Each structure stands twice: as C-alpha cells, then as structure tokens.
Amino acid sequence: MEQRDELMLPMTVQLTYDDGSTEQRRVPIEAFYTQDTNTLRVTDGRLQRVAIDPNQILPDMNRGNNTWTPSDTTGSSSTMESSSESSR
Numbered sequence: 001m002e003q004r005d006e007l008m009l010p011m012t013v014q015l016t017y018d019d020g021s022t023e024q025r026r027v028p029i030e031a032f033y034t035q036d037t038n039t040l041r042v043t044d045g046r047l048q049r050v051a052i053d054p055n056q057i058l059p060d061m062n063r064g065n066n067t068w069t070p071s072d073t074t075g076s077s078s079t080m081e082s083s084s085e086s087s088r
Contacts, residue, residue, distance in 0.1 A: 008032055009058055015042060016049040
C-alpha cells in the first residue's frame with residue numbers, strides 16, 4: 001500500500017484466500033510515519049483477492065485501484081506488496 005498525499009488515515013484491508021475465507025487487517029496511520037509504503041506479509045494461504053477499504057469508508061478519488069487479484073501481477077506468491085493510491 002502506498003500513501004500518496006498528506007492526509008493520513010488508518011485503513012482496513014480485506015484478504016480473501018483460495019478457500020473462500022476472509023480476514024480483515026487494520027493498517028494504522030503509524031505505518032506511514034517513516035515511509036510512504038507498507039507491506040503486509042501473508043503466510044496463512046494463497047490469496048485470491050485483496051481489497052483496500054472494502055466498506056468504502058475513507059475518502060478516495062479513485063476506488064478503481066483498491067482491489068488486487070493474482071491476475072494483476074505476473075508472480076504468484078503468498079507474500080504480496082500492493083501499491084494503491086491512498087485514500088483521500
């Protein structure tokens with residue numbers, strides 16, 4: 001995830017695994033105090049989908065870039081680095 005502007009807000013990330021189970025993680029604003037990116041490590045299984053701000057609570061100029069699926073990248077791994085325009 002990437003924070004692109006100065007408005008820093010905590011965000012929720014929803015992880016969906018191959019077996020259909022989901023998990024929500026909260027990324028606190030402190031994660032962006034020293035750097036503009038944050039990496040979530042996933043070791044619980046293969047990811048099928050990742051959604052930033054799944055409940056669309058945060059102000060965001062482009063909600064179209066808040067979802068990642070395996071077809072969005074060339075590699076398949078349980079560790080994912082996602083870059084998304086910050087919520088504004």
